Amino acid sequence: MPFALLKHALRRPPAAEAYWPQPGELGQSYDVVIIGAGGHGLAAAYYLAREHGIKRVAVLDKGYLGGGNTGRNTTIIRANYLTPEGVAFYKESVELFRTLSAELDLNLMYSERGHLTLAHTDAAVRTARWRAEVNQHLGVDSSLVDPDEIARICPQLNLSRAVRYPILGALYHPPGAIARHDAVAWGYARAAARLGVELHPQTEVTGLVIERGRVSAVETSRGRIQAGKVLQAVAGSSSLVAGMAGLKLPIRTVPLQACVSQPLKPFLDTIIVSGSLHVYVSQSARGELVMGGSTDPYPLYATRSSLEFKEGLMGPMLELFPFLAEVKVLRQWAGMADMTPDFSPVMGLTPIENYFIDAGWGTWGFKATPVSGKRMAECVATGRQPALLEPFALERFERVELVGEKGAASVGH
Amino acid sequence: MKIMTCPLNGPRNIAEFVCAGEVKAMPDPAACSDEEWAGYLFLEANPAGLIVEWWLHAPTSYWFIAKRDTVTEQIVATYTVEQFFAQARAAA
Numbered sequence: 001m002p003f004a005l006l007k008h009a010l011r012r013p014p015a016a017e018a019y020w021p022q023p024g025e026l027g028q029s030y031d032v033v034i035i036g037a038g039g040h041g042l043a044a045a046y047y048l049a050r051e052h053g054i055k056r057v058a059v060l061d062k063g064y065l066g067g068g069n070t071g072r073n074t075t076i077i078r079a080n081y082l083t084p085e086g087v088a089f090y091k092e093s094v095e096l097f098r099t100l101s102a103e104l105d106l107n108l109m110y111s112e113r114g115h116l117t118l119a120h121t122d123a124a125v126r127t128a129r130w131r132a133e134v135n136q137h138l139g140v141d142s143s144l145v146d147p148d149e150i151a152r153i154c155p156q157l158n159l160s161r162a163v164r165y166p167i168l169g170a171l172y173h174p175p176g177a178i179a180r181h182d183a184v185a186w187g188y189a190r191a192a193a194r195l196g197v198e199l200h201p202q203t204e205v206t207g208l209v210i211e212r213g214r215v216s217a218v219e220t221s222r223g224r225i226q227a228g229k230v231l232q233a234v235a236g237s238s239s240l241v242a243g244m245a246g247l248k249l250p251i252r253t254v255p256l257q258a259c260v261s262q263p264l265k266p267f268l269d270t271i272i273v274s275g276s277l278h279v280y281v282s283q284s285a286r287g288e289l290v291m292g293g294s295t296d297p298y299p300l301y302a303t304r305s306s307l308e309f310k311e312g313l314m315g316p317m318l319e320l321f322p323f324l325a326e327v328k329v330l331r332q333w334a335g336m337a338d339m340t341p342d343f344s345p346v347m348g349l350t351p352i353e354n355y356f357i358d359a360g361w362g363t364w365g366f367k368a369t370p371v372s373g374k375r376m377a378e379c380v381a382t383g384r385q386p387a388l389l390e391p392f393a394l395e396r397f398e399r400v401e402l403v404g405e406k407g408a409a410s411v412g413h
Numbered sequence: 414m415k416i417m418t419c420p421l422n423g424p425r426n427i428a429e430f431v432c433a434g435e436v437k438a439m440p441d442p443a444a445c446s447d448e449e450w451a452g453y454l455f456l457e458a459n460p461a462g463l464i465v466e467w468w469l470h471a472p473t474s475y476w477f478i479a480k481r482d483t484v485t486e487q488i489v490a491t492y493t494v495e496q497f498f499a500q501a502r503a504a505a
């Protein structure tokens with residue numbers, strides 16, 4: 001072994017850089033208290049401090065930072081939604097993601113792979129064409145492609161017609177990307193902490209103090225804190241926390257499961273989604289195939305895994321990639337998805353003064369982390385609903401003005 | 414495999430059933446406000462714990478009511494629709 005190499009082995013390793021200070025005592029009062037230190041809560045804290053100069057901010061989490069759905073998702077980022085409201089919103093998020101590594105000074109391993117939504121029925125082809133038209137109109141790069149083009153984009157796919165559900169076409173979205181999900185949470189947490197935001201893991205919110213229709217304090221497992229404003233960003237626990245504020249939400253909490261295979265040599269660039277077969281797959285930088293499907297068939301506050309999920313996934317997966325038959329599943333897990341009836345989020349003002357909500361992220365909220373953080377920060381700082389969030393207000397349900405995004409948000413993630 | 418006991422068909426694989434959401438009291442559509450009606454349509458209690466829901470046994474198109482725990486995933490009881498509402502009326 002060359003000596004130059006050996007001497008490194010003898011040296012003491014450099015001390016690891018702490019991303020944020022050890023959590024200290026909980027303060028008595030803050031300008032803004034954020035419930036939930038997932039990507040959304042941490043991003044909101046960062047933009048509050050950076051763009052609005054509000055630095056007396058505490059982010060509380062009952063567990064550890066990024067341990068909720070932020071640490072459990074399959075990291076697909078895309079803007080090829082169906083409704084103009086949705087497309088405009090997710091487009092801004094993709095734009096923010098593109099420069100986020102530089103902004104946060106952390107490699108988020110943001111990797112544009114191209115995204116194919118396969119269509120196996122005439123109805124699915126029609127939806128793909130509809131999405132392509134809406135996307136192009138709003139400046140999002142999407143097009144309808146036929147099987148020959150699919151073969152050029154992703155030659156690994158089984159395009160044989162001798163299968164149960166042959167591939168008839170696809171929606172192709174070149175900017176579709178994946179990223180390192182944990183790094184997104186850590187990057188926002190570190191950048192927020194540097195601006196003076198306090199991070200308090202292991203601090204569960206157990207109640208809210210509301211007087212004359214206005215929130216004034218938060219009860220936690222570590223005592224009561226006064227709060228000028230409060231933002232809830234708790235994904236699967238949205239109904240429970242909103243319940244503390246006396247609010248009822250249009251949300252059902254349903255598990256969403258995923259799994260990864262053993263690592264393989266890189267062979268799959270494209271992110272592959274099939275809405276008709278209810279499966280999707282991409283290959284991570286580590287070589288693992290990251291796979292998932294639809295949500296579980298009934299509500300649960302649990303993150304258990306089930307055999308039914310795996311069975312339902314593997315049949316269609318082997319139809320798309322028959323050569324994976326011998327590959328083993330390495331891990332499987334689940335998160336609790338906060339599902340809304342229109343597959344769109346619930347964001348912004350609530351009937352309670354100074355109480356703000358960022359919820360209804362279901363199976364599609366990782367890609368929205370930057371835009372949600374940025375726009376919720378604006379909403380909290382100004383006390384007004386930003387135009388981009390207008391369509392996603394909680395009160396849309398009273399007006400029966402839903403944002404029907406099911407055709408683009410389910411399974412596609 | 415999880416087993417659910419259907420009041421009509423007995424214990425069956427839960428994959429044969431469809432969960433159709435919380436049992437809610439329907440306001441009078443002619444008399445209630447739009448807001449109440451929207452609340453009935455869209456808002457959910459979504460409890461962590463006991464929940465009472467409509468279920469369908471799909472192969473026999475049979476509707477019934479189940480009480481289950483959304484934290485432990487236990488099915489506590491299943492009822493025919495008649496049984497459930499008779500009990501609810503008696504309790505009221």
Ligand SMILES: Cc1cc2nc3c(=O)[nH]c(=O)nc-3n(C[C@H](O)[C@H](O)[C@H](O)COP(=O)(O)OP(=O)(O)OC[C@H]3O[C@@H](n4cnc5c(N)ncnc54)[C@H](O)[C@@H]3O)c2cc1C
Binds near residue numbers: 070234235
């Ligand atoms: C398996 C799976 C795959 C997914 N795939 C994708 C995908 O490919 N692309 C995509 O865009 N989205 C995907 N999603 C959805 C995405 O993960 C979520 O929408 C997103 O991460 C939500 O982020 P968040 O910060 O709002 O919530 P979370 O990251 O869940 O953070 C909420 C935090 O709130 C905390 N909390 C809850 N209750 C309390 C309380 N009372 N007091 C204090 N803290 C509390 C929790 O501990 C948690 O850390 C997927 C989800 C799952 C489960």
